Amino acid sequence: MAAAQCRRMIRETMECPAVALAMPLRWIGEPDPADPRYRDLERRVNLALHGAVYAAVNSGLWFTQMLRHPWSYPGLFSLVWLLALLAHLAIVAQRRIR
Secondary structure, three states: OHHHHHHHHHHHHOOOHHHHHHOOOOOOOOOOOOOHHHHHHHHHHHHHHHHHHHHHHHHHHHHHHHHOOOOOOHHHHHHHHHHHHHHHHHHHHHOOOO
């Protein structure tokens, strides 16, 4: 039922939240930092970048640690950074434009 309702919403208004999450982020027109929609997009792009850097650094850290350099704190490092990433996610979700 939700899929049918979503398809109907797409036909009627072209704005379905489930589909909007799957679509790529983009900005049409001149960027204006004072525009709340632009700030929302900027926060979401920054969150995606934060997640990508987290994944790259942590996978490299754990790979290196497993291969040749035993370090006793990669778990703590990863956990602290994950908590920071989750805090970033909470801020983005809280300030999201509905």
